[in-house]
Amino acid sequence: MRKLLPLIGTPSAAHPGGRSALTCRFRCGDACFHEVPNTSSNEYAGDVIAGALARRSMLRAAAVVTVAAATGTAAAAGAPPAGAAAHRPAAPASARKKPSAARGLRFAPVPPNTADTVTVPEGYRQNVVIRWGDPILRGAPAFDPERQSATAQAGQFGYNCDFLALLPLKGERGRQLLVANHEYTNEILMFRGYDSENPTREQVEISWAAHGLSVVVVEEDRGSGRLTPVPRHPLNRRLTATTEFRLTGPVAGSDLVRTSADPGGTRVLGTLNNCAGGTTPWGTTLHGEENFNQYFANGSRATDRRYGVGSGSTERKWERFDKRFDLAQEPNEVHRFGYVVELDPYDPTSTPRKHTALGRFKHEGATVRLTHDGRPVVYSGDDERFEYFYKFVGSKRMRHGTSRSAREHNLTLLDEGTLYVARLTGDSPALEIDGSGRLPEDGEFDGSGEWIPLATATADGAVSHVEGMTAEEVFVFTRLAADKVGATKMDRPEDVEPNPVTGKVYVALTNNSRRGVDSNPAADEANPRNANKHGHVLELTERWNRPESTRFAWSLFLVAGDPKDPSTYFAGFPKDSVSPISCPDNVAFDAHGNLWIATDGNALGSHDGLFGVATRGDRRGELRQFLTVPRGAETCGPVIQDRRVLIAVQHPGEVDGASVERPASTWPDGPGTYTRPAVVAVWRADGGAIGV
Template structure:
């Protein structure tokens, strides 16, 4: 039967609600990306404490020591604009840059001095003056040699599976052999927004779903060095780009680790519980020392619906993962595995860390059961003193936890095929831990304390009463609930500083701070945050942790396999004039406003680079450099801002600190945006927006 073209959108437009509830994210972003997770109660109903319940007194005490700057201090620094300047910024040319740079005579992004980019609302990528950027890959650009040129009016699932996917998130760049001019770009494609992607009435409902499944997943793309040092572009001859690859929602994945073959991972299509079709909702990721890429499956729960009742065997398990069967993607209409009433186990096959070998384009990517199943933001790897591999991970949900994995085997640094093959097995055996934080109370003026990594399971023995190894791995959230870890305010990217060896975690926000399940008390002084002042608007009080934190961890003995650690809250983000903000003790009148940290990365000197998502200070999201050591520790400097309604993803610094890669996700995604009435047209190559990966570098 031939279906008629859609006369309306395949997914409903989202109504705009009152008030400031999810940062600056539109309701459309919340709907399409995470099935409105923040509109629902926290899935974690355990009695475990939140981090601020345990250490809030220390923050209150430290606020008294640091004091609060007035509004005038921020305006005086040039970091904020009055309403007239904001209006001018709104209509500024798309080639606009930030203020004048103080050139340090080097291409090194880790060393160069620059004047921070001012908060703005331009429909442009705005980088610090003295720098430039290129768009490397856009949604729809050909990835495979036989891919057609992108035509938004002539899209097919077959073509989409050969073109660059939608809403790029994680960005990784790997050297290609001994070549000084070629590299491999690896990118996630987290989710799709059908309201903005397809002309009304052009495609059938089934075609739209097939297209969207193809635009999810990951891309591997060969790139080549540009004429300007630090610049990069896609290799022009795709016939020679033999490593180029698209991974979609239907690509076969190999399950690995202890849970392979478990009954709860078997389906009608996979009676052995060993092969899974596809990956989606992929957020952040990380590179391994053996040259592969890890990617986190995050908001997978919103992709599954139901045609009847749910399997009563999994009532508690579904609830803990936010699985309700009310997914709005409608993929079950073209593939029954997304119908929980037909395939109750298919949903258990998502929420894993996946691994892709960019140098093996014909090798099936993996899903690692040993790393646990939850809403993985990403995964980052460090080699410990004894050569074991340690992986740090965050579960991106209000009230959920931080995790780490320590391998049983050791890393082989030999540059041989045999050593690489051995290293690729390291994530299948070891021990999975969850974090518990303890504060130092009011004894000092610092927001700090100690912590413990609580073991959940090894590959052979569970440490959680009443749960087997496979129970722990498939239902990691429920296992963690039993051992008393610390609830966090959306732990997202967790990465290891290559210079000082410390671990940095982005805790994005928790808009529910202060409600019945996350109560306000003396130990939770951030229940009132000051928002929307960076563009000269008055400070406004709003409940909840709106602006987020950066958490710094130090492994005891500088040993990442240790089960104890120290920690401090390096940044309490927000407007510097707000009393609750803190920037590691740095002068608050000399920092850029920052809100909702999401992804983190490091340059070779150990500077922290922070990408934001959901800025509530009235400006577009951006990318910030922060010193973590020395006299400038805590100095936050905005290096780039995004186009309208876009999130900053990535980032990735490479090429001797000359190249800064970042992804511009969901430009123009607003509650009113459609294909015919876009909010943004960035990167201004078409009359509709196209998410893309960019690289920033020094001008010549």
């Protein structure tokens, strides 16, 4: 009988943040223990590619930006930015109206806990929709953890599900199309007796097949909110680390992405470390390639170091079985990862695309909104300490309809346009930003910002807006381009999501334990706490509420942590009436405009969870915990529908010292079974709308 590990409630002091060392080892290649890749001062330009330093003055941010909100209200010099009144500390609780909660959030908050299960509010029910290893393709066998094979895994649901999308399926009543990312594998929890120094070829090939994406039709039980997969449906699909993908946009065919296996520089095998993502108005899904660096061995160039590629062997040792993961043999292979992937889930024969015009970095995800004339704007965060967040403004308009010509046209929308990076300027004196998280005298952390153009891609070529870099270099070495133009270093910018009701944009910043520590950059108004363990959420208002604008106002909507901690802030809502939250990661919206936040690495000693928070009205800032996930797990991929919430439970049981032989969790199938990442659906027992 396998022995269950005791609960590890408090992370080791040697490991920063709230996540286990085992998770960081397999998910991001121990990024927490490596030197910060961004060593730029952002004061002068450094030509890393050529190896020579070219000094020039930094582009200066405007101290005040005129911002006009959708209502026509302007924020001029000496006045707060648009919407600032809504951010001021709220009236005392005794002076406010007291409905049970904001509409959409009327459920009994789940208290922080360490239960080894998914805990949901009273009056709600749940079911496991699909697990790692469940068969989805015709011919795939039932999951047998003791007799795994690469062939079986290629037809089964992948490992460590993250981003989720539920799409309509016309003509099939009660059915929807589920699309899931599979971010990474943890071989210690997948294989009995795994030897990390000597993995077998079969184990490596199983891991290749467990990465990537899954598309599976799911069916709703009419008497409840329960969802179950429909195996062998013709739309079901697996995409893995060996599936063919197509490079598109300004880098396709470049010398920077040509390899011995692909001398044309347009065909790539696989997608890796897909974290968050998004859906498009034209019916496709987007998937961000995040910690791709950890899969490549023997990096030696300055550009490799800037992306965190190591100089030795990798954790999984894939380079022993395929030379493309050995940069000493295939130095350009790493340049073919770190993009946003677009998938047409309605066409199982289509070749997914990697859109190079959206830049190459550790994409947490990609979310889309349209300009007033129908052009796409894509937001994306680069998930690492002191990295940046970006947007892409397309130059081509979306075509409506489902004809083949419309769909083919829309699949090219993300290949032409301008890529920007954000620079934020605070409006408080520097002396008031002391790293403690104490609010400045004006009562909030806020200011103005600008989107700095990096490069523009057109049908006839591409143009760089960064001195000393070609357009191809900008799109491949996007971090370097952002360094050169003086972008604002943020505390791990992750998911970025526009509010469909108000148009404001929300950026989850998970944490940064290195902020203000040693020689690393100290706190600034957009990142106001040194040694930031709990993270924060930034709210951004584009000028005139137009997503294509190059000016914006910003404020911190939430400064996370224990509400009893004076450094926390909940949009001015009384802190004795909110749930504690730590490490915001994935975000989503409901139909009421409430922001839903999934956490990753809770540093408060309880398990990760899903939270809803009102973004407007007199309950703005009221945050309530909706669920918690099992021991060692992370909450991912929230989908908030009127009558259902869907989450991905990623890496359950992933705590230090855990293995197949010594599991730290018995979820989801109980004692004596393998711990398996899975998708969970939650609904109201009475069939009513969520939180109403």
